[in-house]
Amino acid sequence: MPAKSHDDHGNILQWLFERGEETFGQVVQDLVGGRGLSDGLSKMIDQAAKTKGRMDKNAEVLLHLLNLPSRADYHKLLVKVEHLQGSLVNLSMKLDRLLAAQDKIKKSEKRKAESRKPEDT
Numbered sequence: 049m050p051a052k053s054h055d056d057h058g059n060i061l062q063w064l065f066e067r068g069e070e071t072f073g074q075v076v077q078d079l080v081g082g083r084g085l086s087d088g089l090s091k092m093i094d095q096a097a098k099t100k101g102r103m104d105k106n107a108e109v110l111l112h113l114l115n116l117p118s119r120a121d122y123h124k125l126l127v128k129v130e131h132l133q134g135s136l137v138n139l140s141m142k143l144d145r146l147l148a149a150q151d152k153i154k155k156s157e158k159r160k161a162e163s164r165k166p167e168d169t
Contacts, residue, residue, distance in 0.1 A: 111118045
């Protein structure tokens, strides 16, 4: 059996590398070009979305059982607080208008009273 030279090892490695590169390229082309990959990815994404939904629901139920607020509870509370803030702003504006009108009435009554008062000379 003849001994293999260093060049033979280099040629074999080069041949394996080239063969692997060709095979890898062909596999990638088959996957990308085929209908199976897009269907598989679509199913995988749908399944991941469903799983996330189930996990979120289960986490919310667990938090409810532990009497801890969930993100949805915080959102509901935030909406209520924002509504209350809006109501307070409206109430404050109405109160300011009423106080301004009341102040005008007092000033006009004061002027009328001063104009009725006889002047001492």
